[in-house]
Amino acid sequence: MSDSTRAWRFAVNVTPKPGILDPQGKAVERSLPHLGIAGVSGVRVGRRVEMTVEAADEAAARAVVDRLAGELLSNPLMELFAVEPLGEAGATGEAGEGGEGVPSRAGVRG
């Protein structure tokens, strides 16, 4: 606790692989005319997962995220993932509980 544990925030964006039928994306596309919107295509619905990772340095934290993104958060047969670094978490104080103390980004709740 007294040692200088640092932590970083990451987002992992998971999307269906090109060529994989994405019925959710198609459903979104088909709803657009009801909004009077035209000219939108190629809608693909994925998932965004955010997390705080404690590690000695950012590269070590990133390695953890790469591993869990490939093994757990995405299935390489049907999905691609991209890791998005969001910067150091709780830079001024102790590592916070989960993600609550981190500057907020738009939630993905329905």
Add this chain to the structure above:
Amino acid sequence: MTVRVGVVLFPGSNRDIDAVNALRVAGAEPEILWHEDADLAGVAGILLPGGFAYGDYLRAGVIARFSPVMRAVADFAERGGPVLGICNGFQVLAEARLVPGALLRNRGLRFVCREVTLVAEHMDTPFTREIGERRPLRMPVAHGEGCYYADEATLDELERDGGVLWRYANADGSVAGPDDPGNPNGSLRGIAGVRNAAGNVAGLMPHPETAVEAILGSDDGLGIIRSLVVSSAEWASTGSISGTRPVAAVATAGGAA
């Protein structure tokens, strides 16, 4: 002696009692295996039942894949033991890469709960040997993510290798392609169930375990459950199952799974 077959119980499994009943009807002694337990209690076969293991969070089957019991199941499979995954159990096996392919959200986006017709492709495998003559099999499906997917090369290899065990069929008996009425979820090439390259692990989306007695509306699923039981007994007494290949031989040949 009655052969003991394990039914894995995950938090969220809900077809475990059906699986237990089906195994009893098929003449086996079912043994419930708890997901946090890496000990398979010396069973001779494994049935992964349907349900929503770990709430199906993230992707159906993926969290279950990392449970202690699944490490033991993977080890059991590697030693050549028979493993059958039904519905959510199939999803768990696919996520664990114990069978090839993946199960995507149903093409129609809806949870589909209805009776389907299946046809077994090969009648001499550890999971079809007791079906008898080739005929349409009626049993229910109940799932939201059952659309079988693998890339074209894997599908071709599966078909060449005899890895497709069951397909959905239309009313006229033809294979139900992704957009056909007999195909409940858009599965490629009508695939309802597959096996691994070694031949001792299989999964299917429909529910043979709820179609094992006439009072349930159909007993067409009994042959599949009985096949698992017979294969388990064979494995227990001889250490191998006819119709399978040594896992090591498959691994060096670079199997599809």
